[in-house]
Amino acid sequence: MANLYPGGHKGDYTLNLREDPAYMSTGSFPCPVCGGSFRALKLRDVKLIPLRTGELRTQFKDVEPLYYEITTCPNCRYSAQTAMFDKLLTSRRKMILEKLTPYLPELMPWSESPASAGAVFERYYLALLCAGAGFADRELVEAGLWCKLSGVYADAGDAGMEAYAAGEAQKAYLTAFQNLRIQPVKFPSLNLRIGLLSVKIGDVKTARDFLYKVKLDPNSTRVQKDGADDAINELKETVTDHA
Numbered sequence: 669m670a671n672l673y674p675g676g677h678k679g680d681y682t683l684n685l686r687e688d689p690a691y692m693s694t695g696s697f698p699c700p701v702c703g704g705s706f707r708a709l710k711l712r713d714v715k716l717i718p719l720r721t722g723e724l725r726t727q728f729k730d731v732e733p734l735y736y737e738i739t740t741c742p743n744c745r746y747s748a749q750t751a752m753f754d755k756l757l758t759s760r761r762k763m764i765l766e767k768l769t770p771y772l773p774e775l776m777p778w779s780e781s782p783a784s785a786g787a788v789f790e791r792y793y794l795a796l797l798c799a800g801a802g803f804a805d806r807e808l809v810e811a812g813l814w815c816k817l818s819g820v821y822a823d824a825g826d827a828g829m830e831a832y833a834a835g836e837a838q839k840a841y842l843t844a845f846q847n848l849r850i851q852p853v854k855f856p857s858l859n860l861r862i863g864l865l866s867v868k869i870g871d872v873k874t875a876r877d878f879l880y881k882v883k884l885d886p887n888s889t890r891v892q893k894d895g896a897d898d899a900i901n902e903l904k905e906t907v908t909d910h911a
C-alpha cells in the first residue's frame with residue numbers, strides 16, 4: 669500500500685477551516701496533466717488583510733490562506749500551489765501520472781476546496797509528490813511547500829511535525845543553492861528563510877551563518893536586516909538559557 673505521508677504524520681488533525689465567501693471565489697482550471705478541466709474554490713488574494721507579516725509566514729484577518737493554497741485536479745489528482753498550477757514542464761506529464769497512480773485508491777473524495785484537515789494535508793503531500801517530478805526549480809517549489817506545511821502542522825498542534833517540515837524546508841533551500849542558479853537579488857530572502865528555519869530546528873551554526881549573510885548583504889532591506897537581528901538575539905538568549 670502506497671503511503672503518501674512521512675512516519676511522524678499522525679492523521680487525526682483538526683484545523684479551523686473557515687470558508688468565508690468574502691475571501692473565496694470559484695475558478696476554472698484546465699488540468700495541464702490529464703487535459704481535463706474543472707471548477708474549484710480559490711482564494712481571492714487581493715481581499716486578504718495582513719495582520720502580522722514575516723518572512724516564513726504572514727497571518728491574515730479572518731482566514732488562513734495556507735489551508736487553501738493547493739489546487740487539486742479531481743480527475744488525475746495533480747496538485748500544485750494555485751499560482752503555479754499551470755507552470756509545470758509539459759514533458760513531465762506522463763511521469764506525474766505514473767507517480768500519482770499508486771496513491772489514487774487511497775485518496776479522500778475530492779471537493780471544491782479541502783473539507784477537512786486531512787484533505788488539507790493530503791493536498792500538500794500530493795503537491796510535494798508532483799513538485800519532485802514536474803518543475804524545473806523543484807528544490808524551491810518543495811522548500812516553499814515544506815515551509816507552508818510547517819505552519820499547518822503548527823496550527824494542528826503537532827510541534828514534532830512542525831519541526832520536521834521546517835527541517836525539510838531548510839534542506840531543500842540549501843539544495844536549491846547548490847543545484848540552481850539563483851539571482852543574487854533573491855539571496856537576502858532565501859538566506860533569511862534558511863536562517864529562520866535553522867533557528868526553528870535548533871541548528872545554531874547554520875542559523876548564525878545565514879543570518880549574518882543577511883546582515884552583510886547590500887541587497888538586504890531594512891526589514892530583512894531587522895528580521896535577522898531579532899533571530900540572532902533569540903539565538904543568544906537560547907544559548908544563554910542553556911548555559
Ligand SMILES: [Zn+2]
Binds near residue numbers: 700
Ligand atoms: Zn488532471
